[in-house]
Amino acid sequence: MSEELAGTSAVPTRPAQRDDCPQGQETGYRRVFAVREFRFVFVAHLFSLLGVVVSEIALTVLVYGLTGSPLLSALTFALGMLPYLVGGTLFAGIADRFPARRVLVVCDLVCAGCAALMALPLTPVAALLALRCVIAVVSPVFNGTRMATLADVLGDGDLFVLGRSLLRIVSQSAVLVGFGVGGILLTVVPPRGALIITLCTFLVSAVLLRCGTRRRPARDSGTGALMRYSLAGARQILGHRRIRALLLLLWAPPMFVVAPEALAAPYADEIGVGTAGVGLLMCAMPVGTVAGELYAGSALSPATRARITLPLAATMLLPLLAYAFVPDLVWAPLVLVLAGAGFAYTLGLDRWFVDSVPEELRGRAMTVHTAGLMTIQGVGMALAGLAAEFFAVSTVVTGAGVIGTVVCLLLVAEVRRTSGPEHAGPPGPKGETGLTAI
Structure with a gap:
């Protein structure tokens, strides 16, 4: 760390x-x-x-x-x-x-x-x-x-x-x-x-x-027991509509996009490739993620990154639908690279998130974000593995793409609805309007 x-x-x-x-x-x-x-x-x-x-x-x-x-x-x-x-x-x-x-x-x-x-x-x-x-x-x-x-x-x-x-x-x-x-x-x-x-x-x-x-x-000086103080901060963060919507949109795509990585070994077996194929399938999405973030961070202005944030979040799981055609070891990595590139949406969302959280809650908000992200990915892997016990891997990954896209579209709509000033976090210190009053 x-x-x-x-x-x-x-x-x-x-x-x-x-x-x-x-x-x-x-x-x-x-x-x-x-x-x-x-x-x-x-x-x-x-x-x-x-x-x-x-x-x-x-x-x-x-x-x-x-x-x-x-x-x-x-x-x-x-x-x-x-x-x-x-x-x-x-x-x-x-x-x-x-x-x-x-x-x-x-x-x-x-x-x-x-x-x-x-x-x-x-x-x-x-x-x-x-x-x-x-x-x-x-x-x-x-x-x-x-x-x-x-x-x-x-x-x-x-x-x-x-x-x-x-x-x-x-x-x-x-x-x-x-x-x-x-x-x-x-x-x-x-x-x-x-x-x-x-x-x-x-x-x-x-x-x-x-x-x-x-x-x-x-x-924040904070008083009382540490655990109570921590849980109170988590309740404030998750109780604020705007911040909750942003957090969920930061968590949802990773939950669904882990399905092809978690099932890389059984999918390699399904399409009849060896262990080298597993490695290629595991590496493809990180390659796309790095390439997407590097391009967005180095070539796009902040305004452009903000404009593409919600469209990318809404569509980044759509490449997984190609698994319905059981892509081979040539096409499957390309699909995963494309899905990974969609993570460039996080650059814009990071800015909105930090702008929405009051400074006295920022450490707790970021810690909750990190913990939730890791946990939700673990849940996604477990659910993908469970589903693969009953359905072909290609079907499971396709289903993750469909369900995940629907969830992301709903969250994108919620983020749009909460973008007005009435949903902003408190601009000032504790005691003013905003999260601390919830």
Whole structure:
């Protein structure tokens, strides 16, 4: 996990260079790297992401080697996703109640400590799985805090959108190359040795965030028990019609689009291709996602990205309907690349979301968003697998495209209905109109 910042009351909560990209101003990602703090955040993200990927592979190999159980080995991956909901709801308040830099550094140190314990030769399998759960509980708090404080570093305008996009692109790229690199690493280093590398990456991330980012105060002093404070924030966020609509539109396409990835192995079997075909099917959608976001972020203006947000969200699942014709290993990856490219809709939606959430709720809102996104993808994978027990994979993926498109159209209509000023979040501090009055 890794990246980001916080500060003193002497440090402004917005950077000097706000950026709504007026006509004639340069577009693209280079502007983001001109912000010194973001460069530290970005490099920290690379290191922590490397640590997560290496630990997932190393733990899977280690648990299987100790137990010989495919179930327990697979469970190490599942435990990286399931506790997100717990951390993202019960501990979301940490992101607002404490200075962000402190939260980020402590989260990295907690993960480093877990990696160190995992690397000990006498650590039993049950403890390995429990430590994996701890990292998964910490992750949504870390990621939500990072998302919220990007607005402090980059402003809540177009630079924020591009910064979020870059971090997503790095994460998607890790899907493409990370597991391959990790597999090669394990041919040279034993699994517990690889966990030492994970320990080092988390420590490097913590140092980068501590030394390269400003100290900023907590967004909200907050009183009472942490869990109650966290749950109250989640109720406020989900109780606001505009923010709820935006959140659901951020969650819905990923829930349905995971179906072809979750069923890549059985689909490869259905069309009669080997394990190489599975890899190609798994890689196609991340390729489309990276390509779509890079193009939208570098070639399109903020106004253009805003105009295409809802049309893309409404139609990005339509390529999955091609599975009704049982596409072969030439056409299926092209379909998945096209569907992945539709994720460029998130650039516009990210801007609307951060604009709608009041600053004192921003950390909790981003943490809920992260936890919900991971959870909903897990639900989507499970439902796709369940449906594939009764129907052909091609039918399941086609159904996901149909049902998902209907759901997205309904959510797009709701987002349009809530776009007026009467649905905006509160522009001022607590006690004024808006979310805090709900």
